[in-house]
Amino acid sequence: MASILPGEAAFADFKKQCLATENWLKKFDENGMQVWVEVPPAVKKNHVPKVHKIKCKMTIKDVSAATMYDVLHDGQYRKKWDPAMLESFDIARLSQNADVGYYSWLCPKPIKNRDVVTLRSWQTIDDEYIIINFSVKHPKYAPSRELVRAVSILTGYYIKPTGPNSCTFIYLSQADPKGSLPKWVVNKASTRLAPRVMKCVHKAGRDYIEWKEQNSPDQKPWLYPDQSTLPPMDPAELSIQRADSLENVDETSKVEAQDSEDSS
Numbered sequence: 001m002a003s004i005l006p007g008e009a010a011f012a013d014f015k016k017q018c019l020a021t022e023n024w025l026k027k028f029d030e031n032g033m034q035v036w037v038e039v040p041p042a043v044k045k046n047h048v049p050k051v052h053k054i055k056c057k058m059t060i061k062d063v064s065a066a067t068m069y070d071v072l073h074d075g076q077y078r079k080k081w082d083p084a085m086l087e088s089f090d091i092a093r094l095s096q097n098a099d100v101g102y103y104s105w106l107c108p109k110p111i112k113n114r115d116v117v118t119l120r121s122w123q124t125i126d127d128e129y130i131i132i133n134f135s136v137k138h139p140k141y142a143p144s145r146e147l148v149r150a151v152s153i154l155t156g157y158y159i160k161p162t163g164p165n166s167c168t169f170i171y172l173s174q175a176d177p178k179g180s181l182p183k184w185v186v187n188k189a190s191t192r193l194a195p196r197v198m199k200c201v202h203k204a205g206r207d208y209i210e211w212k213e214q215n216s217p218d219q220k221p222w223l224y225p226d227q228s229t230l231p232p233m234d235p236a237e238l239s240i241q242r243a244d245s246l247e248n249v250d251e252t253s254k255v256e257a258q259d260s261e262d263s264s
Helices: 008-019 065-073 075-081 183-214 253-263
Strands: 024-030 033-038 052-060 085-095 098-105 114-125 128-137 151-163 166-176
Touching (some): 024 183, 065 075, 065 151, 065 183, 075 085, 075 183, 085 114, 166 183
Antiparallel strands (some): 024 033, 033 052, 098 114, 151 166
16 A cells, blocks of 8 residues: 655655746736736636645745744744634654644635645755645544535645745645635635735744744754654554545635625
């Protein structure tokens, strides 16, 4: 049986997608930040595909790639800077560079909030940092009634230094949020929510070193696996979460008024 843990090819494929330009439509371009959405070939007018693929790129001139990488890994710090987060915690360690965790987030009203259980894996090659995740089924963390269980097909970050205190920072998400989402929600995610979150990440990078000096400065289990206090887990206990096995929630009727308002 093949291992669920991603191999070299998965990281190489993710990097390739981060740097690709074909079939991406730019939706936002301001202050060194761009946001694109993927345009699949031959899309019908007004058709919103179930899988939403979005890519955000920031040119960061005042924070090192290594610091931005630490920010993304540091679960304690995330509670300080992530405006969308409801709850987040690591569940278990799968290998030296992989774990499984839970994350839930706020969605624009009246859309229901979402959550995911994901396998996260990371890699540093030469001077490039890559973190990827995808949804898995965990025997103890089934979907709840209060939240819609979304599916990360492939989501992650690619960070490359451009100098000692500067970097290119790319976030790419390929996800099925489940539910028949109206067009305005998808548009708002790409043009307003994504840039706002990216700005928060950048500010978090600027503030991280000072914060970390006061909060377990020597604890970085993502760099030093021996420091991890997570219980080990056999990856074979997990399986990939397929989108079609989850309930599809129709949320279009709740927001028809908003839809017409936002698309006018």
